[in-house]
Amino acid sequence: MAIPHRLAAEYPTRCLQLLEAVEPFARDKNLVGSFALLVAAAVLTIPFERARAKHFLHRESDAEMTKMIDGLNKVKFSEAPFWGGDGPSGWRQSHIVEHFDAPERWVARDGKHPLAEDGQNFLPEKTAASLLRALRNALAHGNIIYLNKDGQEQEGDLVHFLAFLSRYEEGEEQQAKSETYRLIVTTEGEFLRFIKRWADWIGYRSIDDKAVEAA
Incomplete structure (x- = not known):
């Protein structure tokens, strides 16, 4: 494996190549x-962190990636x-x-279970940036729950939904009273589709292709 010209931008593309190669095996094993x-x-965390202008490994050549992520x-x-015009299907946030x-006892702000129809x-109404930050935080802290088709965490059942929880705090008073969490839920297949779209978009398109070819 060659050292990449721009790690932050080329890494997602390498992940996409691996993803496409291994996906058939994962589907065959129901994983x-x-x-x-x-x-x-990795493919969400690394670009997000390296795109920050204050990151000590941020380079001037990463400016296009920073601009792309800021635009979200x-x-x-x-x-x-x-999404390339083919937007999300079946995603929920509460x-x-x-x-x-x-999970079976979750209560959302409206007093209902967050998966209630x-x-x-x-x-x-959420911006792409706010939702991606919540996903990144959930992944970083391991706040992920597998749910079956009925939205329950029943051991042994087939996974249907992936639930991501990210700490939500509106102010010091709320923090002192209780903990609340952003909850994002989607199917495992839809989440995989999102990751593939994200990796393709944030990869080589965020840097000068000529520079990559010359490297």
């Missing part, structure tokens, strides 16, 4: 959810450029205010 998480933990603050997740450690879903 799509675990496989998607394995890739996501101005667009909704459902309309983000990495805020858990009770029993965050017991008539429950609140904040995702359509």
